[in-house]
Amino acid sequence: MSVTKNITIVLLMILLGKAEAQENIDRLSVKQLNRLALSAERLKDWETASIYYNASLNKKPSDVKIRYELANCYRLLGNYRGAQENYKKVLELKKEKYPLSAFYYAKMLVANKNCKEA
Numbered sequence: 453m454s455v456t457k458n459i460t461i462v463l464l465m466i467l468l469g470k471a472e473a474q475e476n477i478d479r480l481s482v483k484q485l486n487r488l489a490l491s492a493e494r495l496k497d498w499e500t501a502s503i504y505y506n507a508s509l510n511k512k513p514s515d516v517k518i519r520y521e522l523a524n525c526y527r528l529l530g531n532y533r534g535a536q537e538n539y540k541k542v543l544e545l546k547k548e549k550y551p552l553s554a555f556y557y558a559k560m561l562v563a564n565k566n567c568k569e570a
Contacts, residue, residue, distance in 0.1 A: 477507045485511070486518065493521075498528045516546045520553060527556060536560035 489504035523538035539557035
């Protein structure tokens with residue numbers, strides 16, 4: 453077998469694995485997704501946690517706590533644009549319950565070079 457054919461097979465296997473993983477995530481409840489995200493956070497695996505929080509938020513878009521946790525994961529990953537968007541939504545919905553969201557929102561504005569707005 454040629455190297456190109458081997459690479460193609462490996463890439464195909466990876467893509468099929470991702471599709472299957474997404475299908476399995478879609479079957480989980482919000483509660484299960486949040487537990488998995490929390491477990492990933494305890495391991496400081498922010499990327500995995502953000503995947504589970506995103507899936508959870510897709511199922512329950514009005515949940516401010518999930519959005520806040522997703523913003524934290526994005527911030528810790530260095531995805532400042534995603535963090536900024538989510539902190540802003542948290543502030544709009546429940547500023548009093550998540551007071552640190554204002555602080556982190558301002559930090560994300562600065563990180564994204566929106567200093568005047570911060």
